[in-house]
Amino acid sequence: MNYRIHGVWDNLDYHSHREYEIFLFHSGTCRYLIHNQIYDLEPGDILIMDGLALHKPNVPPNGNYVRSVVHFPPQWIKGMLKEIGGLYLLDVFEKLHHCLIRTKVSEEAKQLEMVVRRLEEINRISTQEDMNSQLEMKALLLQALTIIHRLGNLESLKASGEKVEKAEHAENIAEFIQKNYMKRITIDSIAQALNISKSYVSHVFKEMTGFTIMEYVMGSRLTQAKYLLEAEPEKPLKEIASESGFESISHFSRYFKSKVGVTAKAYRKSRLKLYSEENS
DSSP: OEEEEESSOSOOSOBOOSSEEEEEEEEEOOEEEETTEEEEOOTTEEEEEOSOSOEEEEOOTTOOEEEEEEEEOHHHHHHHHHHTTOGGGGHHHHTSSEEEEEOSSOHHHHHHHHHHHHHHHHHHHOOTTOHHHHHHHHHHHHHHHHHHHHHHHHHOSSOOOOOOHHHHHHHHHHHHHHHHTTSOOOHHHHHHHHTOOHHHHHHHHHHHHSSOHHHHHHHHHHHHHHHHHHHOTTSOHHHHHHHTTOSOHHHHHHHHHHHHSSOHHHHHHHHHHHHHHHTO
16 A cells, blocks of 8 residues: 555556556646556546556656555455455456546545555554454455445446547557557558558657557567466466567567566466465
8 A cells, every 4th residue: 555655756667467456646647558548637536457457657757646556456355345245346346457437536535545544554554463454454445445336336437538639549559459469560560550650650659658669569468478377377488478479488588587577487486376375
């Protein structure tokens, strides 16, 4: 949990994670990218995401950027939710995968912020062995999920609005890449498929997302590789590299180690060990 973080010291690369995420935007300027959607955030906005979709904030240099963030593994709260018949509170993560709730800084949104603040306070001073703190954090997370569910019903999930032309083009480019990252992708092939000029493809995507076409392509390939490493533990690394769009096993190995910090083999081993512990 992080409450009212200022600045851009955290990860601004395209990334994914297994934890569910609640993101509260308080002030500043931020264009947030999740999968192939672009959200221009306003104060009071809440982003909900399952974490697996590639996402990153795009913040102007030296721009104001204040937000609160909660990450939690769904298994940590599912037992409590099941006991009280509240598993539906996770539907927003599991069925929509990501969405924007526009609150206009309503009273409900302020209440949610206070819950997140208290979560951060307890998390900072507690340990995993502190059962009272763990129980209070679960109760607070339950309260947060209830508020989000209520806000979603009131404000309508996936807040819509007129997309500017540049945003539509950038989203179309992202969608094309998501569907074709396992193939050889060039700016030429994207431009031809979407019937726009090569120079415009590169320019509009960089302007709207803050990163290049190839950075997005490689991020998509890395996310798929991480999924396959865990979902198909017997599949050889060479096949995973090929199915994820990497040109060779050596390129895959170098890129994976540079971005993840460990080898693909070590990553698979750690993920499978964690899964075994969670289900023991």
